[in-house]
Amino acid sequence: RGSLDRRVTNRDIEVAFGTIPAGTCGAVCTRAAGVVNGREAIVIEHIIRMARDVAPDWLTSEFDATYRVDIEGDPDIHCAMNLGDAEGHGAGHAAMAATAMRVVNAIPFVVDAPAGLLSSLDMPSSLPRYAFD
Structure with a gap:
């Protein structure tokens, strides 16, 4: 719903x-x-x-761009995250970049895949290459 x-x-x-x-x-x-x-x-x-x-x-929240995860269970878990600038016009920009990371890092796998429709379940977990270079 x-x-x-x-x-x-x-x-x-x-x-x-x-x-x-x-x-x-x-x-x-x-x-x-x-x-x-x-x-x-x-x-x-x-x-x-x-x-x-x-x-x-x-x-x-106290910031302009906050992302929260609340899980009710045993135990309850509550997490508030601010990515990048917490306030002003830049607030949320880092979150948008993080959203795009999965797509950008999947490009080599999509290029190598056979023709047809793919879902995220068809793809391996994509990790950033050269993250620590």
């Missing part, structure tokens, strides 16, 4: 690509849940705010 929630900003917000006018979308929360036997087993939630004061009731 999934959901999408939006929050309106009550003021103009200046961002790198221009101005987000007051009265338009200033934050988005997407949520997807894998349900097993009627119970949510795995939940992924992604919150994007264009300013810290939009949607203050949603989960937040």
Whole structure:
């Protein structure tokens, strides 16, 4: 099951690509849940705010770009990560680069693979080459 929630900003917000006018979308929360036997087993939630004061009731952190992993179990595990710059226009840039790493490091395997569609399950684990050179 999934959901999408939006929050309106009550003021103009200046961002790198221009101005987000007051009265338009200033934050988005997407949520997807894998349900097993009627119970949510795995939940992924992604919150994007264009300013810290939009949607203050949603989960937040002290930094502009924080990635959290929360596992409820025995024991509970909670991890908050900031990749690269924690604040400002550069916040989140390192996370985007990390997302691309899997694809970039898979290029040699895709080139060597037979023609046809591949999934990540068809590929070996790709490790960065020359990481310590």
